[in-house]
Amino acid sequence: MSAWSIRVPLLPDESISSWLTRSAIAQGCDPLVLTGALWPKWRIWTTDPDRGIEPGRLRALARASGIPESEFLSASLRPVIEAAAGRPLVVRSSWPWLLALGSRNLKRQGGIQYCQACLAEDRTPYFRAQWRLTWHVCCSKHGLWLSDRCPFCGAPVEPHRLEAHDGSLATCATCKATLGRSCADMAQPVAAALQQAADSAVKVKHASYGDRLLPASDWFKLIRHFVVLIRRASAxxxxxxxxxxxxxxxxxxxxxxxxxxxxxxxxxxxxxxxLMQGAWQVLNAGEHQLMQVARDTGLSTTAISGCDSAVPSTQGPLPSLAQSGRRQAKATRMAITKPRPKRSVQIAWAYLQRRFRSTLR
Incomplete structure (x- = not known):
């Protein structure tokens, strides 16, 4: 494919999916038309472009756009997620800490997050890569809660479904309303604090838990472990x-x-x-206070750390409790017989509701 007549630069922290959509509108065509011409045998919008593009297809994109491959590699979220996960990522599977889109053909069950103030003040509205991260729930610039649905029609935000005549990414693909017109509420400081700590952990590859310094991946495992405890406690x-x-x-x-x-x-x-605010409260309490509270409330090892919790291999009491919890939980699972537990039915129902909502649109 020959180079595009209009070159569209990647903006700071712009996601690949946002850039592809902006490029299509700049060329005067729909995103589906642009990517179909670039990759005739690949339906990119049924996948998640923000994970990155494989080398052969990336070379074609670099030739057409005039942007070096290295810039697209830097815009990919793979390095960030690998730092948080602490392991190589499998292409055809869900990735931890990356918001799932729930693609069904061109439609999505989950919308792209955005800050209404950012889109309103952008000279050229675009979607940031950081808005795809699970721990991002508020805007680091404006302190507002992020949104993932249109405030006017409630549909998921799906920029890739925009058409050439829409002209701007700050447009709802479903009802055509301007996404930056409404006003979001100010976020809680606790949510912003965890978000900032998580961003720093990914950047410097480590983070603190009490007086100990953990590798970033262990710190993220600890956050996920606390989320599991909080959800178990709420039940x-x-x-x-x-x-x-x-x-x-x-x-x-x-x-x-x-x-x-x-x-x-x-x-x-x-x-x-x-959940993130709760995890931050537990994290800030520190390991010794957590164990003291556990003893004061008569918690068993199974209650404080179960088989579904990925507790990092740090020094201290948590790892031994985690191992004991796994052994007890395994024995419990073997003893379960019909009927199915209430919680497993609730989980199946939650998945069914999510899928059902997508079929109604």
Whole structure:
């Protein structure tokens, strides 16, 4: 394919999907037309372009756009997610800490996050790569809660479904309203604090937990472990674990409204914000206070760390508790017989509701 007549530069922290959509509109065509001409045998919009583009297709994109391959590699979210996950990522699987789109042909079950103030003040509206990260729930510049749906029609934000005549990425592909017209609420400082700490952990490759310095991947495992504890406590608020989380200032009443069973990568902005704020409260309490609260409330090792929690291999009491919890949880699983537990039914129902919502559009 020959070089495009209009060259569109990548903007600071712009996601690849945002740039592809902007490039198509600048050329006077729909995103589907542009990518179809560039890759005739590949339907890129049924995948997630922000994960990165494989080398052969990337070379074709670099030739057509006039942008070096290295810039697209830097715009990919793979390095960020690998730093958080601490392991190589499998292409054909979900990635931890990356918001899942739930692609079904061209439609998405999950919308792209955005800051209404950013889109309103951008000379050229575009979507930031950081808005795709699970721990991002508020705008680091304006301090507003992020949105992932149109405030006017409630549809997921799907920029790739825009048409050439829409002219701007700050447009809802469903109802054509301007996304930057409404005003979001100010975010809680706790949510911004965890977000800033997570961004720093990815950048410098380590983060603090109490007086210890952990590799970034272990720190993120710890955050996910605390999210598991909080969700477990919200399901049984009168249990010892529930009492422990309340002693650590976690709002279990609010967390109880979070969709049961769905991983954090599939949750809404508001739901993730509640879990991230709770995780930050537990993290700030420190390991020794967590263990003291556990002892004061008579928690068992299974309650404080179960088989679904990925506790990092740090020095201290958490690893031994995690191992004990895994052994007990494994024995419990072997003993389960019909009927299915209530929670497993709730999880299946949450997935079914998510899929059902996408079929209604």
């Amino acid at each position: 049984h608020p009168s249990s010892g674990l529930g009492r422990a989380m309340r002693l650590l200032s976690v709002d279990l009443n609010a967390v109880g409204a979070v969709s049961p069973g769905l991983p954090v990568e599939l949750l809404s902005v508001a739901e993730r914000a509640l």
